[in-house]
Amino acid sequence: MLDLKLIRQDEARVRRGLERRGAGAAELDRILALDAEWRALVAELDALRAERNRVSQEIGRIKREGGDASAQLAAMSDVAERIRSLEAREKELQDEIEALLLRLPNLPDDDVPDGPDDSANVEVRRWGEPARFPFQPKAHWDLGPALGLLDFERAGKITGSRFTVFFDRGARLLRALVAFMLDYHTARGFTEVLPPFLVNSASMTGTGQLPKFGGDAFRVDGHDLWLVPTAEVPVTNLHRDEILAADELPIYYCAYTPCFRSEAGAAGRDTRGLIRQHQFDKVELVKFVRPEDSARELETLTAHAAGVLEALGLPYRVVALSTGDLGFASAHTYDLEVWMPSYGRYVEISSCSNFRDFQARRANIRYRPEPGAKPQYVHTLNGSGLAVGRTFAALLENYQREDGSVRLPEVLAPYLGGQLEFAPRT
């Protein structure tokens, strides 16, 4: 959520930021008009309340002294009626302003490249060399079933399309990747969290999924509960409505959760394999930091997530998202894209974002810069570290051999009982 004070005081800056994202300026004009009306109303209302408070005390005093307060009571009856009517209007205005503010996206950082969509994204750097296969490499949706690791057909039977059954050593490999990633992060200062996989609407609003993107998530029938679309939601909301002490910051969390998304697949893209599923697994990194540190923290967060790919020996590149490709709540995002032989290109495997105070304001997450000082909003960041299903796919594809077998990197040996070889069933 944008700061209403900022909108008032620096309308030009807000308008410029929204225009860079192609977001409507119409809402901005509407907010400014409603806010002007609201402030005038509040002044009038507060004056009436002041009078009511004053006379009500007087009535109390008169009654205690056994006097007759009927004149005051009659006058205050009218004032009370007037206050009731103004309060109703004030609530309307406030609700409407709030509703508009909640639908306004974050402002992009100055150094975010401008552009209409992902075509304007800018490659920042590359790591590793995509393997040149002396044979036609197979896709993971062919390798996985052939190796007895993945079963897409039975998942379709028991649930539907865009779900997967991990089987036998495939299930073990998925569990191994989750454990490997969590160990990697906790060894580097992140605190492991295992949150609920269902969250309430307040949490979904706090991180920005609601009110605009409810259709992208699964809701539990008959309850105010949603299946988490990402661990970002429960983990960021851990500190909703809290005032953190300055010496608690920065806070670094990592969390494994399954992620549930109903929108995946609507566009008919990536219909095969693990790339776009209604349920997938992810290890997420979440940071709460001082405002002055968030830009630097985004760089280290991105480098940290990239470290997982490097440990696994998977070639990747870092891409700075353009204003047109930026997520709703983000001010600045780097995507990590892993080399995927079946696609013949780099495919997103992590998205690292700085939300600045956008989520903190929605979720009311503050800290005291100094003991005794006024509370301020923290900055929140998060990034995938990594999407586990896509990592699974990238490993199979990048480490495949001509006979359809796969040998995974040594770093996974402790998590796989030393069994790094995967051979096709005959």
Place this chain on the structure above:
RNA sequence: GGAGGGGUACCGUAAUCGGCAACGGAACGGUCUUGAAAACCGUCGCCCGCAAGGGCUUGCGGGUUCGAGUCCCGCCCCCUCCGCCA
């Protein structure tokens, strides 16, 4: 799911019959002090306002009333017990 008890500021606790949300502690600022402690004063949630000042805030949302922490209705969470359950 049922019964009972609770939710008040950073923490702990009051508030009679409905009448300015009191007190203690912590933290921070100040006075005092060579320095510190103690003591005393102030600050310590949010909003409007250039300011003076005013308003809001007792888990959340409604209602009654001139006036609600207090009375009424709905909901959420915590504790105890019962039921159910991996």
